[in-house]
Amino acid sequence: MTYPIGIFDSGIGGTSIWQEITSLLPIENTIYLSDSKNAPYGEKSQEKIIEFSIKNTELLLEKGAKIIVVACNTATTNSIDILRSKYDVPFIGIEPAIKPAALKTATKSIGILATKGTLSSALFSSTSEKFASDIKVVEQVGKGLVELIESGKLYSEEMTELLFSYLKPMIKENIDYLVLGCTHYPYLIPQIKKIVGQNVTVIDSGQAVAKQTNAILEKLNLKNFTKKFGTHQFYINTKKDVLQSILSDVKLNYSVNELDF
Ligand code: DGL
Numbered sequence: 001m002t003y004p005i006g007i008f009d010s011g012i013g014g015t016s017i018w019q020e021i022t023s024l025l026p027i028e029n030t031i032y033l034s035d036s037k038n039a040p041y042g043e044k045s046q047e048k049i050i051e052f053s054i055k056n057t058e059l060l061l062e063k064g065a066k067i068i069v070v071a072c073n074t075a076t077t078n079s080i081d082i083l084r085s086k087y088d089v090p091f092i093g094i095e096p097a098i099k100p101a102a103l104k105t106a107t108k109s110i111g112i113l114a115t116k117g118t119l120s121s122a123l124f125s126s127t128s129e130k131f132a133s134d135i136k137v138v139e140q141v142g143k144g145l146v147e148l149i150e151s152g153k154l155y156s157e158e159m160t161e162l163l164f165s166y167l168k169p170m171i172k173e174n175i176d177y178l179v180l181g182c183t184h185y186p187y188l189i190p191q192i193k194k195i196v197g198q199n200v201t202v203i204d205s206g207q208a209v210a211k212q213t214n215a216i217l218e219k220l221n222l223k224n225f226t227k228k229f230g231t232h233q234f235y236i237n238t239k240k241d242v243l244q245s246i247l248s249d250v251k252l253n254y255s256v257n258e259l260d261f
Helices: 015-024 046-062 073-086 098-104 122-132 145-150 157-172 185-196 206-219 241-246
Strands: 005-009 030-034 067-070 109-114 136-141 177-181 201-203 231-236 253-258
Touching: 005 015, 005 046, 015 030, 015 206, 015 231, 030 046, 046 067, 046 073, 067 073, 067 206, 073 122, 098 109, 098 122, 098 177, 098 201, 109 157, 136 157, 145 157, 145 185, 157 185, 177 185, 185 201
Parallel strands: 005 030, 005 067, 030 231, 109 136, 109 177, 177 201, 231 253
Antiparallel strands: none
């Protein structure tokens, strides 16, 4: 099926998931919505997050999406049940990878960096309870990180200071795994690794989401079997410069469009 995979995030961070999806499924077409106008979702009420998720879903459906990837931990943990009950299209969500970290930790202490919206969600509490009740989970809200990434300040003094203030206390708690629970954060991995050092393994859920997307497309007979590489359309409801710069190394066939949604 040549219909596209629809992907949305509160902003440009979900492109980290888009990269994993296109590398596993190069033949598929994609449409990506960057709701940067409303970022960060992580500081909004659950009602607002649900409203934004519905708006994004409806636009992706209008554009012919055959499956929707909610490339945002905050939107997934706060709205995926409602989306699944409201629409027939299959949804893939993303959640912090607590389970693998909890299974592998030797120090019995793991860190999780995510938004307030994700850490305070019922879905996160139940996953944490289920898989990590016998270990220490050091939770940290990454307040301000999404805003800096959205405004193009990925490598800035403010970013370094915030990362130090969030990660140093975790190291004191002897974590050996750090779970990145926000799709913007993979862009911070080089800086995070410098701070946490070699004894801490940094993990995110990007590859797992790509594999799950593939599995569901296969199961529902929705895969694209054409012989051409896919084409990719990005829509953003603010100025497109920062999104364009984050995609500047991408060699695929894509276009970036500003659209008010
Ligand atoms: N990329 C979103 C996530 O994974 C960022 C949330 C936000 O906008 O605060 O949670």
